[in-house]
Ligand code: SF4
């Protein structure tokens with residue numbers, strides 16, 4: 171096997187890996203800015219310099235030259251090499267800053283250069299705290315600057331487009347953003363303009379940077395030159411917690427981090443998953459996080475003689491049991507949800523089965539033609555394939571609507587959806603409606619007899635199956651009111667202290683939404699109807715699903731982990 | 745040096761040319777096609793394409809750059825980046841004669857700035873500006889590769905004027921006003937004198953021998 175010696179340690183390798191990537195994969199840190207694993211390698215920042223050499227070969231004999239002790243003589247390249255663009259060859263010897271003072275010095279000097287015209291406005295910069303330039307200048311840079319002249323000034327706070335703001339002075343011209351538009355998204359909306367100290371990325375005149383993936387450049391910019399217009403100055407990175415999860419905007423289930431401060435989601439950024447979204451997120455996945463914070467309900471409510479009134483959770487369970495227990499099962503319609511987790515939908519189908527009602531249907535939410543065959547799908551829900559795999563069929567809305575209108579159902583049980591907006595029935599429907607809902611803007615609320623506030627994707631634990639059959643877990647990013655050990659355990663894994671404790675100055679109890687996950691509500695209702703759904707939490711539910719249903723084989727919490735598992739292709743009907 | 749300031753940075757300028765004017769003739773189109781065939785990638789043809797457009801329109805406002813990009817089938821942003829990189833592409837309307845005075849290392853040491861300031865005073869405009877009669881634009885240029893005959897200037901991306909002195913600037917300006925372009929001047933270097941047996945050209949109108957350039961006043 172071919173070997174390479176890095177800092178006097180031997181490593182084996184196959185193929186022709188790039189040195190920087192090879193080192194990064196093995197935890198050998200080399201400072202760098204312009205290199206990005208998903209894009210071409212321009213080697214323009216010069217931060218990743220290493221000293222490298224290859225075994226010298228005797229020209230006459232074509233044999234490796236050996237020194238007196240029989241070790242191969244290493245012929246070093248005359249100049250330091252950029253590790254990002256250098257392919258490793260057999261016998262190569264590499265010295266990073268750990269074993270070469272020259273390399274250490276080069277990295278230090280390079281950082282001094284990069285900082286010559288950098289405004290050093292870290293105290294007011296959104297990137298501070300997670301800025302590769304800040305971090306690497308601290309670790310590898312010089313103590314101070316010898317540059318005492320006025321810095322070159324460039325345009326600041328320029329709105330490149332509706333979502334991305336440029337600070338030209340902070341830019342180090344690594345070209346990651348322009349390469350993104352040229353190589354990844356293909357919009358070609360950005361280019362580096364001017365030359366020398368005056369250059370910075372810009373749209374050509376008359377062009378707005380408004381492509382549907384524009385905000386990815388904010389993630390990959392190694393400095394604070396590109397920031398989110400929406401998020402600017404809202405919170406410092408160290409005041410927020412981040413939970414690794416997936417987005418719910420469409421059926422792709424792109425991997426993301428939810429950033430939370432004081433129990434409110436403030437931004438959503440991309441999380442790498444080569445199986446799903448690589449390093450990218452569409453802008454629509456990052457926007458609309460307000461629905462997790464705004465218009466959220468405060469506890470359950472139910473209809474009594476005097477109209478809708480707030481109820482305690484126990485009261486609301488009892489009210490739901492009342493409605494269901496007297497109904498003729500053939501006249502009860504269960505509507506599952508492509509917004510809800512597999513676990514919740516599964517429990518709903520068990521409840522339906524217990525009562526002898528039909529298998530739940532689910533409502534489709536597709537916008538034909540809105541998908542792009544990449545990370546935006548026509549389907550605007552995260553779990554339609556999960557519903558299909560559970561054996562739910564998409565509701566034939568006109569057909570079902572006329573049946574409901576003709577009085578075909580006495581009770582409609584709706585899991586985390588808004589059938590009135592979808593046109594399944596009107597708010598003055600005769601049937602009694604039990605509703606799990608997210609936002610007070612839900613139009614079906616007006617028709618509900620019992621309304622349960624449901625935990626959203628950022629507050630629950632569960633499984634979603636994306637359009638390609640990739641099953642992925644979600645984790646709670648923000649806390650809900652009340653005590654739920656499962657949620658708290660999962661939260662604990664992502665720094666409970668940053669979600670706010672009563673000891674934090676900014677902590678505000680009112681930001682806790684009084685809602686519960688479906689896997690907590692449905693078993694309570696089922697219990698009242700004589701069905702014990704006593705699981706120790708969603709993990710155990712999923713264990714049962716993955717063994718009971720062939721369409722979910724392998725989808726256990728352990729195997730899904732942070733990146734999910736690809737399920738077999740054929741959804742099997744129950 | 746021109747710095748861009750956020751306030752005056754205009755990302756959506758009014759076009760100079762109407763859509764009627766923004767067309768290439770069939771000859772120009774076939775020239776473009778020829779450029780495309782010269783390179784493995786269409787992007788290679790961008791510099792020649794921009795040059796052709798500058799000859800045609802006089803300068804390269806954004807709409808002309810976009811026209812070139814469309815004609816060559818390459819991204820507009822790419823073409824715009826290239827056009828702004830090279831000072832030889834004029835992004836604004838310039839005077840008939842663009843005087844690029846070199847103020848890079850060698851010329852600076854030999855009085856490049858003295859020449860620049862003399863020219864500025866003489867024409868009553870600053871570097872980067874165009875005289876009111878539309879005849880002259882003065883620009884500061886980086887090394888134009890004629891350090892041996894510093895200080896020097898270049899006229900509208902073309903002819904070089906070497907070994908500048910104030911009187912040489914005087915006569916240059918009055919000649920240009922009369923529409924007289926200075927003759928091409930070949931400058932031979934000392935090493936040519938000895939090693940190449942003189943290397944004196946006889947095919948040009950004007951020949952200069954290397955001589956120690958005037959020492960800058962500022963340098964003294
Ligand atoms: S704005 Fe950021 S990503 Fe773009 S070139 Fe500058 S430093 Fe690189």
Ligand code: FES
Nearest residue numbers: 202213215216254
């Ligand atoms: S990462 Fe190697 S030169 Fe930028």
Ligand code: FES
Nearest residue numbers: 846851887888890
């Ligand atoms: S420095 Fe002026 S031509 Fe080189």
